Amino acid sequence: MKKASVVVWLAFLLTTCVLAQSGGAASWSSDLRAMVETERAFSQTSVEKGIRSSFLAFLADDGIMFRPGPVNGKKMWGERKEIAGLLTWQPAYADMSRAGDLGYTTGPWEFREKTLADKPLGYGHFITLWRKQTDGTYKFVLDIGIDNPPPTAPAPSLQSPPQPNGARKSAAAKVNAASESAQLRVLDNAYASASKSRGMVKAFLAYAAEDVRLYRPGNFPAVGREAARALLAAKPGTLGWQPLAAHVSDSADIGYTYGTYEFRPVDAAKPAEQGHYVRIWKKQRDGKWKNVLDVINPLPPPKA
Numbered sequence: 001m002k003k004a005s006v007v008v009w010l011a012f013l014l015t016t017c018v019l020a021q022s023g024g025a026a027s028w029s030s031d032l033r034a035m036v037e038t039e040r041a042f043s044q045t046s047v048e049k050g051i052r053s054s055f056l057a058f059l060a061d062d063g064i065m066f067r068p069g070p071v072n073g074k075k076m077w078g079e080r081k082e083i084a085g086l087l088t089w090q091p092a093y094a095d096m097s098r099a100g101d102l103g104y105t106t107g108p109w110e111f112r113e114k115t116l117a118d119k120p121l122g123y124g125h126f127i128t129l130w131r132k133q134t135d136g137t138y139k140f141v142l143d144i145g146i147d148n149p150p151p152t153a154p155a156p157s158l159q160s161p162p163q164p165n166g167a168r169k170s171a172a173a174k175v176n177a178a179s180e181s182a183q184l185r186v187l188d189n190a191y192a193s194a195s196k197s198r199g200m201v202k203a204f205l206a207y208a209a210e211d212v213r214l215y216r217p218g219n220f221p222a223v224g225r226e227a228a229r230a231l232l233a234a235k236p237g238t239l240g241w242q243p244l245a246a247h248v249s250d251s252a253d254i255g256y257t258y259g260t261y262e263f264r265p266v267d268a269a270k271p272a273e274q275g276h277y278v279r280i281w282k283k284q285r286d287g288k289w290k291n292v293l294d295v296i297n298p299l300p301p302p303k304a
Helices: 006-022 028-049 051-058 073-078 177-198 200-207 225-233
Strands: 059-066 070-072 086-089 093-096 102-112 122-132 138-147 208-215 237-248 254-265 273-283 289-298
Touching (some): 028 122, 070 073, 122 273, 177 200, 177 273, 200 208, 200 225, 254 289
Parallel strands (some): 208 289
Antiparallel strands (some): 059 070, 102 122, 237 254, 273 289
């Protein structure tokens, strides 16, 4: 990854300052751009100052990391020493709520031993959820990812969905976030019941958006319902889960849930897999929530 220029940094700082002064009056596209530039600055800080320092700089005070279960990221990184190695990443897809307060970025990451000239030792994809702070800047509230094989093609250029229609939700027109979050958690529970009664694949397709992204460790992300269906079908079994938390944007059009899951393979001789999941939801034009990104983080297998 090329070193970020001074021009990029000045553009990022100018954008965040304008957002802070505007009190949230900026457009959806400028909020999306500010979030993406924050992600890029996050990666550049990792190169220049180290992994630990970069995470502490961009984490929200209540930000969650999975190590392996959900923990307060500031506390976790504050108790650790700097990590040896070089971690870089870049956003390839991003979306933002109409209110501009909650969005997410995802894309490939690479880990190297020392310098950018070194051959990567690890590859994967990250998912970062960002929330706008009171000063107008973005800090991340959740971070999770997967590993995958070495890529066979360059990373795609940044993509995002079309700008949403309708008037922008202002601070004065906020929905009841607590109520909406509770409803999203109920929906995730209903999805878990459907997975048990209808089967993992059928339930997934019933709750998935057309452009859903499915992330499973050891695999490249599957984008779209058919690709996701094929990835799930390649590892047959039963999947159940219990949501631990749900949060939605002020405009109640983007939200996320996370919790614990258990996967039981069809082959009863194989051990069950347990871990944590994160699911990003987006309200569709018909007003229904659909799953737009689904990722799991398995716990390490028990020691013999």
